[in-house]
Amino acid sequence: MLKTDIAFKTDLNKGFLPFITAFMVFVASITFATALIGNSLATDWNKHMNNNLTIQVLPDMKAKNPSQEIEARINNISKILKQTPGVKSYYAMTKDETVNLLKPWLGGKIDITLPRIISVQTSDVIPLNTKTLTNEIRSYSSLIKLETYENWMYDFKNTISAVQTLLGLIIVLILATTAITISYATKSGLNINRKVINIMHMVGATNKYISTQFSRQMMILAISGGFVGYIISCLVIFIIKTISEEISDGIIANFEFSSYVYLEMLLIPIIAGIIAKVSAMLTIRKELNDMM
């Protein structure tokens, strides 16, 4: 056990500081995890979207038989896709599949000719020239739209980036609040231990000797509280992840939320401890300089 001459056992800080640090670290860890989830989500979706594009074939209502005409165009586009380098596979949704897809909104009996979708998966190895493909298809028919998700992904990434910046600011704010709280806790601790500090001064202790002891104790209290906050946040994240995987089988299940992330989060209580030590040290030095 570390030897200390200052009476922390009777100090309010012993209970208060670990509690407040546990809370701060918990909030910061959850915020940090949310930022990491956002990052994971963006990376995962970017990877997924980059390998997919969609061709929307619109019906030509001026044609004699729009239903037959759209089938013919789908066949031709399929031929183009087959010969295009960089196209790994494609799938044209059938008329029945399209009707089934829209059944909840349009009902079972649909008399109009519906637009059709061709889903294209691109190759990881051979790059696809989307511009050439678009031009080729467009030269064949103007009633075709090619969606590469680039614009959508651009907006999505911007949004994720803005959210991450905001979360980063929140973490900075939490850490700053922790530093201020510790500074006030230190001042109260100094007041409680004023008699002890006076005695130590009288027997020749320097401010450095006193502040080192005090700040070391503050760091230990902050780290111990911080670890409690960290463990609680890990449990909360684990529970949320498990529940989400079970109920959604979708977005959350795709997160690459590995044990590495839990290790990264471990930095937060350590940073809290360092902040506690530095913040306490600065406060004590300032306060002790005012004492004789």
Add this chain to the structure above:
Amino acid sequence: MQKTQSDSTKPIISLQNVGLRYNAGPEVLKDINLELKAGDFYFLTGASGAGKTSLLKLLHLAHKPTRGKVKIFGKDIDFIKQQDMANIRRRIGIVFQDYHLLDHLSVLDNVALPLRIVGRSERYIQTHVPELLEWVGLKKFINVKPKLLSGGQQQRVAIARAVINNPDILIADEPTGNVDEEMAKKLLFLFLELNKMGTTVIIATHSTNLIKQFHFPVLHLQDGHLTKE
């Protein structure tokens, strides 16, 4: 360890026209002039409220004078830096009237405090502190907290803490007030031993018996004025 000869030639404590008042209150010390050299031994007497404790506080740098000059080890305390202040205090052993022990520390840790502050090794502490505690009759209380000791025992712990570092100056405020006559004599002999090694000793006391038994000069305070007898 014997103090060096050169120490005894210059005053180690010098007060010139010193006055002290607390806040806006009346002056408790008035025009104090005093020079103490290495190896001096003085009793300080005076009625309650005469200013004995205030004078001792000036001498161990707990207060600065309202007026006049205080020099300790040749340094004017008005211009002393914090680190120098700590260094000076390390050379002064103090026995407070109300002991000023740290209640959360054991007897050993209380006595060891000045040694730990100057960075003495645990080995040194574990050897020397028990030796001194044995001398003051407290070895069996080595791991006891001060609150569990009697007033006299606490006083002896305070004395042990004051002398453990072999100080250049020993300031004691009523150090024998709560001990029996035999222990009082024993403690005075401890102070004498330190004095023989060159420590300057100032003992504030009401005990005329002690003053008569040990023929040392007496400083007398009355209404804030200091006279030498």
